[in-house]
Amino acid sequence: MDFELAAEQREIQAVAREFAAAEIEPHAAEWDRAHGFPRALLGQLGALGLLGVCVPEEHGGAGADFLSYILVLEELSRADAGVGVTVAVHTSACTLPLLAFGTEAQRARFVPPLARGDAIGCFALTEPGSGSDAGALVTSAEPVDGGWHVRGSKQWITNASLGGTVLLFARTDPSTRSARGVSAFVVDTAQVEITRTEEKLGLNSSATNDIAIDAVVEGDRMLGELHHGFRIAMATLDGGRIGIAAQAVGIAQAAYDVARAYALERETFGHRIADYQAIQHKLANMAMEIDAARLLTLRAAWLKDQGRPHTEAGAKAKLFASEMARRQTAEAIQVLGGYGYTKEFPVERYYRDAKVTEIYEGTSEIQRLVIARSILGRNELVATPS
Numbered sequence: 001m002d003f004e005l006a007a008e009q010r011e012i013q014a015v016a017r018e019f020a021a022a023e024i025e026p027h028a029a030e031w032d033r034a035h036g037f038p039r040a041l042l043g044q045l046g047a048l049g050l051l052g053v054c055v056p057e058e059h060g061g062a063g064a065d066f067l068s069y070i071l072v073l074e075e076l077s078r079a080d081a082g083v084g085v086t087v088a089v090h091t092s093a094c095t096l097p098l099l100a101f102g103t104e105a106q107r108a109r110f111v112p113p114l115a116r117g118d119a120i121g122c123f124a125l126t127e128p129g130s131g132s133d134a135g136a137l138v139t140s141a142e143p144v145d146g147g148w149h150v151r152g153s154k155q156w157i158t159n160a161s162l163g164g165t166v167l168l169f170a171r172t173d174p175s176t177r178s179a180r181g182v183s184a185f186v187v188d189t190a191q192v193e194i195t196r197t198e199e200k201l202g203l204n205s206s207a208t209n210d211i212a213i214d215a216v217v218e219g220d221r222m223l224g225e226l227h228h229g230f231r232i233a234m235a236t237l238d239g240g241r242i243g244i245a246a247q248a249v250g251i252a253q254a255a256y257d258v259a260r261a262y263a264l265e266r267e268t269f270g271h272r273i274a275d276y277q278a279i280q281h282k283l284a285n286m287a288m289e290i291d292a293a294r295l296l297t298l299r300a301a302w303l304k305d306q307g308r309p310h311t312e313a314g315a316k317a318k319l320f321a322s323e324m325a326r327r328q329t330a331e332a333i334q335v336l337g338g339y340g341y342t343k344e345f346p347v348e349r350y351y352r353d354a355k356v357t358e359i360y361e362g363t364s365e366i367q368r369l370v371i372a373r374s375i376l377g378r379n380e381l382v383a384t385p386s
């Protein structure tokens with residue numbers, strides 16, 4: 001067992017950390033208020049290779065491993081979790097499944113523009129009536145001359161308004177109602193209509209849109225096998241959830257950094273508040289839980305890099321890291337007291353940003369279901385969705 005990062009992993013981490021500290025963190029409060037970051041940021045991230053960290057060089061990426069990408073997500077999210085989720089969805093929910101499941105022609109066509117950041121990636125699974133029960137989706141794809149007529153609505157699609165490529169799931173077998181009979185399609189954002197921009201509690205710098213599609217998608221844009229797209233969605237989320245765990249770790253780390261610095265400076269009753277055991281215990285718990293969440297996250301990323309099963313490990317990492325981030329960002333507010341509740345300090349933003357990590361890419365309840373199915377064996381469970 002070796003807990004040291006490799007030299008290349010440390011280098012990529014340092015590139016992301018320095019860029020985030022100089023170009024993202026100083027603007028994060030402003031982007032939170034403005035509900036968006038400047039488009040030019042994506043150009044800067046692309047130029048540094050941070051929009052294709054773990055994409056092989058022959059496909060236009062930086063050629064690093066998945067763990068390096070996870071380190072990058074932590075650093076970006078520590079500065080601005082909205083930027084973190086933009087890169088996370090772009091990479092692990094769109095680019096990586098195209099690499100993993102695409103034909104050689106599909107990879108050559110769709111991956112390089114994504115890896116360079118010329119196109120931004122989205123993942124369109126969720127619908128108004130199907131979130132946790134993703135297999136209940138009703139967007140349809142009917143065979144027509146030259147391809148598929150895809151019709152339906154998708155909800156809460158990160159990055160849709162940024163323009164690029166959508167990995168979209170639609171029902172190709174109308175006789176089914178469950179996860180069976182669903183196929184995956186690679187769609188351009190020009191083929192979809194943005195029907196709504198969501199107002200959210202946090203992650204305000206990221207774009208969250210509802211979309212509608214009523215378009216003919218060429219036959220060569222089907223990803224993977226007909227009617228077997230749900231497996232692609234699930235395998236994609238297995239990796240994506242590790243990214244959300246890293247995002248949660250980054251948010252919690254940022255909150256801890258502020259709380260620690262504040263505790264060492266703020267005085268009450270003639271002493272720094274860091275001198276009080278009540279505050280020391282809070283900071284000790286934060287440091288310990290962040291460490292534990294990071295280790296779960298890095299282990300899951302390592303398993304993925306080894307090509308080993310990581311469904312359970314990724315679900316555990318996401319579940320623990322997201323609940324930890326919600327808990328510990330609240331504790332950071334408590335350390336700062338009244339100041340923590342104001343926009344003079346960033347911890348209230350961290351608290352708002354952390355909450356969604358317990359919801360998207362599978363709620364905490366779904367992560368527990370995934371873990372329970374893995375440790376008990378699905379067939380042992382009676383009350384399980386079919």
Ligand code: CAA
Pocket residue numbers: 085089093123125126131132133134135156157158178179180228230231232234235237238311360361362363366369370385386
């Ligand atoms: N890898 C590969 N295949 C898998 C898999 C995995 N981890 N898990 C399941 N599958 C396959 C099954 O083998 C099965 O395949 P066959 O039909 O060929 O046998 C198929 O997928 C259906 O599996 P289940 O029967 O287990 O499906 P289910 O209906 O019971 O649902 C679920 C399983 C885990 C509850 C799933 O619906 C789920 O993960 N729900 C949560 C959805 C979610 O996470 N949404 C996130 C949206 S994206 C997002 O949030 C992005 C963002 O903006 C940040």
